[in-house]
Amino acid sequence: xxxxxxxxxxxxxxxxxxxxxxxxxxxxxxxxxxxxxxxxxxxxxxxxxxxxxxxxxxxxxxxxxxxxxxxxxxxxxxxxxxxxxxxxxxxxxxxxxxxxxxxxxxxxxxxxxxxxxxxxxxxxxxxxxxxxxxxxxxxxxxxxxxxxxxxxxxxxxxxxxxxxxxx
Ligand SMILES: [Fe+2]
Ligand SMILES: [Fe+2]
Numbered sequence: 001x002x003x004x005x006x007x008x009x010x011x012x013x014x015x016x017x018x019x020x021x022x023x024x025x026x027x028x029x030x031x032x033x034x035x036x037x038x039x040x041x042x043x044x045x046x047x048x049x050x051x052x053x054x055x056x057x058x059x060x061x062x063x064x065x066x067x068x069x070x071x072x073x074x075x076x077x078x079x080x081x082x083x084x085x086x087x088x089x090x091x092x093x094x095x096x097x098x099x100x101x102x103x104x105x106x107x108x109x110x111x112x113x114x115x116x117x118x119x120x121x122x123x124x125x126x127x128x129x130x131x132x133x134x135x136x137x138x139x140x141x142x143x144x145x146x147x148x149x150x151x152x153x154x155x156x157x158x159x160x161x162x163x164x165x166x167x
Contacts, residue, residue: 008120009065015113016056017069022106023049025079029099034092037150042103045143052139055132059121062128078105097159100151107144114140 001007026049030042060067082102089095114137121129 004120005063005124008117008124008126009063010070011113011117011120012056012059012063012065013068013070014072015110015117016053016060016067017072018075018110018113019049019053019056020069021072021075021079022046022110023053025082025106026103028086029082029103032086033096033099035096035150035155037153038096038100038147038155041143041146041150042099045103048139048143052136055136059126059129059132062126062132074109075106078102078109081105091162093155093158094162096155097151100147100155104144104147107140107147110140111137111144 001010023046026042026046030039030046033039033042057067079102082099082105085095085098085102089098114133118130118133118137121133
């Protein structure tokens with residue numbers, strides 16, 4: 001990679017891949033959630049994610065590139081951990097707490113990526129991209145806050161009330 005715009009393009013491909021993976025992962029997390037608010041939040045965020053993918057496609061267009069993803073190992077790892085929680089935790093309250101934690105790991109990853117993309121788009125003078133990426137960044141932050149609220153409104157407490165594992 002020789003220039004800032006190549007770096008920007010590579011990161012854009014990374015996030016595009018991540019969003020597409022999340023489109024598939026979010027419904028699975030929602031389906032396995034027992035807490036109604038959690039289920040709704042994940043379902044709604046999947047809808048937002050569809051728009052986020054479209055926004056990324058517009059960003060590709062703005063920089064004169066075709067939308068293409070590039071395998072992002074980080075998101076695959078986060079999703080695999082979420083899958084593990086869903087497969088290995090039988091207790092519903094504990095599983096909900098684990099699902100919130102996995103979903104927040106994904107949101108934090110996205111917040112980091114979109115934060116960088118916004119900053120780089122600004123540097124590159126890509127105004128339309130800045131606007132589109134900022135909109136998504138705000139949605140990711142909001143999704144993260146919502147998950148924190150849901151955890152604090154009962155999911156974590158219910159999980160903590162479960163009997164402790166025997167030594
Ligand atoms: Fe997203
Ligand atoms: Fe997200």
